[in-house]
Amino acid sequence: MCTVLAAPAAAIVYHSRAEALALAFPDADRIEEQSYVLTDAQTRSISELAGVELARKIWTVHSAWKGNERLGFAILDLHTVRTLPEALLVVLTPEGAVRSVRILAFHEPTEYQPPDRWLAQMDGKRLGPELHLKREIHVLAGATLSSQAVTRSVRTALALYQVLLVNEHAAE
Numbered sequence: 373m374c375t376v377l378a379a380p381a382a383a384i385v386y387h388s389r390a391e392a393l394a395l396a397f398p399d400a401d402r403i404e405e406q407s408y409v410l411t412d413a414q415t416r417s418i419s420e421l422a423g424v425e426l427a428r429k430i431w432t433v434h435s436a437w438k439g440n441e442r443l444g445f446a447i448l449d450l451h452t453v454r455t456l457p458e459a460l461l462v463v464l465t466p467e468g469a470v471r472s473v474r475i476l477a478f479h480e481p482t483e484y485q486p487p488d489r490w491l492a493q494m495d496g497k498r499l500g501p502e503l504h505l506k507r508e509i510h511v512l513a514g515a516t517l518s519s520q521a522v523t524r525s526v527r528t529a530l531a532l533y534q535v536l537l538v539n540e541h542a543a544e
Contacts, residue, residue, distance in 0.1 A: 383456075383477075383479045384477065384478050384479075384482065384485075385476070385477040386474075386475060386476055386477065386478075387474070387476050388476075389448060389461075389476070392446075392448075392461045392474055392476050393434055393436070393446055393461070395474070396436070396444075396446055396461060396463045396471075396472065396474065397436035397443050397444065397446070397463075399438050399443060400436040400437060400438055400443055401437065401438050401439065402436075402437050403434050403435065403436045403437070403446075404434070404435045404437065405432055405433075405434050405435075406432065406433050406434075406435065407430065407431070407432045408430070408431050408432070408433065408532075408536055409429060409430050410426070410429040410430070410431065414535055414536070415429055417531075417535045418528065418531040418532055418535050419531075421499060421527075421530075421531035421534055421535065422499075422524070422527040422528045422530070422531035423504075423527060424524045424527060424528060426528070427451065431447065431532055431536075432447075432448065433445055433446070433447055433532065433536065433537065434446040434447070434448075442466045443466070444463060444464055444465050444466055444471055445463070445464040445466070445533065445537065446461055446462065446463045446464070447461070447462045447464070447528075447529040447532060447533075448460070448461050448476070449461075449462060449525040449528065449529065451521055451524070451525065452521075453478075453480050453484065453517050453518050453521045454480055454484070454517045454518075455480075456479035456480045457477065457479050458475065458477065458478050458479065458480065458518075458521060459475070459476040459477040459478075460473060460474065460475055460476065460522065460525045461473070461474045461476055462525055462526055462529035462530075464529065464530070464533055468498065468499075468530065468533045468534065468537070468538065469496055469497065469498050470494045470495055470496060470497045470498075470526060470529075470530070471495065472491075472492075472494075472495060473491045473494045473495075473522060473525075473526060474491075475491070480518065483514065483515070484514070484515040484517070484518045485515070485518065486512055486515060486518050486519060486522055490510070490512050490519070491522065493508075493509060493510060494509070494522070494526050497526065497530075498530065499527060499530035499531060499533075499534060503523070503526070503527060503530075504523065505519060505520060505523055509523055
């Protein structure tokens with residue numbers, strides 16, 4: 373007889389979307405929401421740039437403003453880490469660099485959750501060949517799947533920015 377013990381999942385929700393957006397953009401006087409239904413061509417471009425298969429074709433981008441000044445963008449990504457969901461908010465500067473990554477909900481056991489210090493290594497990053505684990509991003513010991521999931525989310529958000537927002541943003 374063999375007994376296997378597994379750590380219970382914690383199912384922690386840290387912030388609602390509205391709370392997370394307010395924390396990400398404390399100076400904003402408005403946050404606009406734009407939903408995009410990706411075309412097949414956009415899906416291919418984003419997948420190629422991000423180096424990941426997209427799990428969905430509908431994405432929402434939040435744009436934060438103070439008066440006429442754009443403060444940045446935020447993209448919420450819901451995905452499965454190992455067997456349970458995680459919700460991340462990837463916050464980008466107006467120029468398309470990572471400002472911050474926030475965990476909004478984490479349902480895997482807490483020992484697999486990336487700490488804020490690990491997430492902070494994403495700050496300032498742009499999409500490029502070095503934005504991968506074991507290159508610019510350190511692997512999170514004991515939580516490899518979590519570090520892979522966060523890195524995929526960040527790469528996807530940066531690719532969404534390049535495909536959906538660069539031309540739109542340049543026209544302003």
